[in-house]
Amino acid sequence: MICRLGLYESTCTDPHYNLAVEQYLLESVEEGQCILYLWQNENTVVIGRNQNPWKETRTTLLAQEGGHLARRLSGGGAVFHDLGNLNFTFLVPQADYDLSRQLSVIREAVRSLGIPAEVSGRNDILAQGRKFSGNAFYKNGKQAYHHGTILVSADTEKLSRYLTPSKAKLQAKGVDSVRSRVVNLKELNPDITIASMKEAMAKAFAKVYDKPMTVITDKDFDHEAIEALRQRNAGWEWNYGQKLPFSAQWEARFPWGEVQITLSAENGLITGAKVYSDAMDWQLPGQLEALLLGARFEKDDICSRLQKTYPDVARW
Numbered sequence: 001m002i003c004r005l006g007l008y009e010s011t012c013t014d015p016h017y018n019l020a021v022e023q024y025l026l027e028s029v030e031e032g033q034c035i036l037y038l039w040q041n042e043n044t045v046v047i048g049r050n051q052n053p054w055k056e057t058r059t060t061l062l063a064q065e066g067g068h069l070a071r072r073l074s075g076g077g078a079v080f081h082d083l084g085n086l087n088f089t090f091l092v093p094q095a096d097y098d099l100s101r102q103l104s105v106i107r108e109a110v111r112s113l114g115i116p117a118e119v120s121g122r123n124d125i126l127a128q129g130r131k132f133s134g135n136a137f138y139k140n141g142k143q144a145y146h147h148g149t150i151l152v153s154a155d156t157e158k159l160s161r162y163l164t165p166s167k168a169k170l171q172a173k174g175v176d177s178v179r180s181r182v183v184n185l186k187e188l189n190p191d192i193t194i195a196s197m198k199e200a201m202a203k204a205f206a207k208v209y210d211k212p213m214t215v216i217t218d219k220d221f222d223h224e225a226i227e228a229l230r231q232r233n234a235g236w237e238w239n240y241g242q243k244l245p246f247s248a249q250w251e252a253r254f255p256w257g258e259v260q261i262t263l264s265a266e267n268g269l270i271t272g273a274k275v276y277s278d279a280m281d282w283q284l285p286g287q288l289e290a291l292l293l294g295a296r297f298e299k300d301d302i303c304s305r306l307q308k309t310y311p312d313v314a315r316w
């Protein structure tokens with residue numbers, strides 16, 4: 001049961017550092033505690049745990065324009081962050097994870113600024129029918145977090161230039177572009193700023209949970225542990241991983257998310273498998289990869305293996 005609250009606001013805009021702090025807070029959140037972490041990244045594309053960076057992002061353009069690519073622990077899709085966007089993370093022991101309550105903090109904060117909001121689909125929050133917040137989730141067995149974005153005055157032109165959503169995803173949503181689906185809260189209330197959004201989130205957090213709240217500072221951190229995580233987050237291996245030969249590739253979209261499978265083979269057997277997905281189940285890609293390794297490089301054997309365990313994946 002939640003009995004105390006913690007609030008931490010990052011002043012850093014380095015995505016690799018901020019994601020390191022997020023993981024550090026996740027691993028150090030105490031029993032009975034809920035932490036709200038507010039943070040911002042500058043000119044960054046953050047991809048989901050199991051996404052293919054080359055498919056989801058115009059990586060060359062992003063780098064040429066001084067942008068950053070970062071991979072998070074959670075599942076879900078790619079998002080663009082700049083200083084017109086506010087990120088939030090709720091970190092709790094897994095037993096106290098309450099998505100409805102956490103979402104109510106966001107709705108209350110936005111409502112207090114004069115904008116009604118509603119939850120839509122698997123992970124979006126809308127205002128006047130347009131998305132201003134996307135959410136993703138992660139659990140490590142003992143702790144859990146729910147994090148997401150709040151578009152206040154983000155550069156939507158960069159958002160649409162850097163992200164490359166699949167045709168399947170766009171067709172499923174029935175829209176022509178990324179920009180047409182999103183809205184900055186400042187469009188709905190010109191007086192909203194990042195500072196006022198932060199203040200509204202802190203007040204809504206205290207109101208919804210109605211428990212004593214303390215402010216967490218940098219002095220409370222193990223900076224060596226955070227630096228180790230930051231270095232991993234900034235590394236090529238973490239963000240891009242080993243690129244397998246594109247000898248065969250399939251993709252399909254299901255109600256629960258999109259899956260892309262790339263395979264390489266030797267002597268008629270699958271020797272390399274990489275699965276990318278924006279599914280909320282972050283373990284699914286790894287499980288599929290293990291299932292495919294060693295299969296004969298032919299449709300019947302591949303589909304047979306998938307059908308036994310994942311009938312919804314094999315049905316395309």
